[in-house]
Amino acid sequence: MSKFDNLLLGGEVIHMMVSLDISDVQSLIDWKPSSIATHRYVREKIKIHEESRDHPEATLKEKGFVVLNSDVGSNSESHAATSKAVKTVHDLANIVNKPTDKWVPSTRKINDKALSEDISLNAEDVDTYRKADIDSRIANIKELVDIADKNTTTAIKKANDNLSKIQNGADILDKNKFVENLVLKKTVELAQKALPQSSNAQAQVGSLTIDYGDYSPNIRFNTNYVTDNEDQSYYTEIDFGANP
Secondary structure (H helix, E strand, C coil), X not given: CEEEEEEEECCEEEEEEECCCHXXXXXXXXXXXXXCXXXXXXXXXXHHHHHHCCCCECCCCCCCECEEECCCCCCCCCEEEXXXXXHHHHHHHHHHCCCHHHCCCCCCEECCEECCCCCCCCCCCCCCCCHHHHXXXXXXXXXXXXXXXXXXXXXXXXXXHCCCHHHCCCCCCCHHXXXXXXXXXXXXXXXXXXXXXXXXXXXXXXXXXXXXXXXXXXXXXXXXEEEECCEEEEEEEEECCCCC
């Protein structure tokens, strides 16, 4: 058995014990230990690699790392679209390519306004009134209603103050005043002094002729006895009445 000390291997010193036959000495001399690496050597090489590595982000011209992104609305040039993002865009494209009966073409118009952009409609566009016009018309209607209410109240008052035809004057509160206002007071006085038509057997219409047979006295004596301070007197009343 032989001992090899201080075997230099790529800057590393390796201590080992090797058992050899005499026939293997030449082979050992010819053996090159370039494929042997220690743990420390490997760790240091890895550390050097980690510290010296440079991984740039990918650009449109240079290779590098990218970030996967499924957002179809992203504008980043350093993000890569995923399959999901590609499928979403594909589905949207299929919807857009469907027949136009599912969508309103931008060439259509509403009240002569193209749909290529946002449109605003006013009262004239839809043939209606503006709010100010409606408020004004409502105010006018309210004024007319107020006038109608006043006219109705006045008409009711006048109706209450007037006489009803079906009452034939029975609803006159002060009949004497009514006659006086009609300048009929003198007529009433004459009528009160007039001779009734039925005062005798001959009707009081037109010219009247009275003879003894039509009107004869009906004498009735009424005697009253009056005493006043021991003075006594008599008087007699004579009534004349027409023949029945």
